[in-house]
Amino acid sequence: QADETVTVNLFVNGEPRQLQVTSNVVLLDALRDELHLTGTKKGCDHGQCGACTVHVEGKAINSCLRLAVMCEGQHITTVEGLARNGELHPVQRAFLDHDAYQCGYCTPGQMMSAAALLEDDRIAADDASVREAMSGNICRCGAYKNILEAVQDARQ
Ligand code: FES
Numbered sequence: 001q002a003d004e005t006v007t008v009n010l011f012v013n014g015e016p017r018q019l020q021v022t023s024n025v026v027l028l029d030a031l032r033d034e035l036h037l038t039g040t041k042k043g044c045d046h047g048q049c050g051a052c053t054v055h056v057e058g059k060a061i062n063s064c065l066r067l068a069v070m071c072e073g074q075h076i077t078t079v080e081g082l083a084r085n086g087e088l089h090p091v092q093r094a095f096l097d098h099d100a101y102q103c104g105y106c107t108p109g110q111m112m113s114a115a116a117l118l119e120d121d122r123i124a125a126d127d128a129s130v131r132e133a134m135s136g137n138i139c140r141c142g143a144y145k146n147i148l149e150a151v152q153d154a155r156q
Contacts, residue, residue, distance in 0.1 A: 013081030050137030060116035079108035102141035
């Protein structure tokens with residue numbers, strides 16, 4: 001039943017969290033509406049824009065396409081969890097240094113994809129490979145040049 005309320009246990013940014021959600025609630029809405037972690041953005045709500053990107057078990061995923069109940073027991077990192085011990089993540093630092101945003105709406109998703117990319121040594125160092133790896137994140141302002149520079153800088 002889609003409207004059945006279920007209990008979901010997650011680790012969000014290192015903290016154990018328990019949610020009561022209906023079984024059709026996607027992770028994006030659970031994070032924003034239940035946990036008030038509104039850094040993760042809703043753009044298309046259809047897996048096309050990447051604004052909702054978070055890490056589940058260290059992998060970047062579109063949280064608008066993942067049911068919250070499917071994440072039982074899993075570790076989720078949102079943009080709020082990217083900085084550690086009061087230090088910006090290298091990707092956050094690089095986005096600042098390179099002005100890699102305009103309106104900023106896509107920025108959390110861009111940074112989560114970039115942070116996952118930094119951990120993935122299968123992605124080659126050239127610009128074309130980084131562009132391809134980041135191609136699921138759309139920036140309607142067209143700040144791609146600076147985003148690419150930031151990701152490449154963070155990768156150094
Ligand atoms: Fe999830 Fe656009 S809101 S991909």
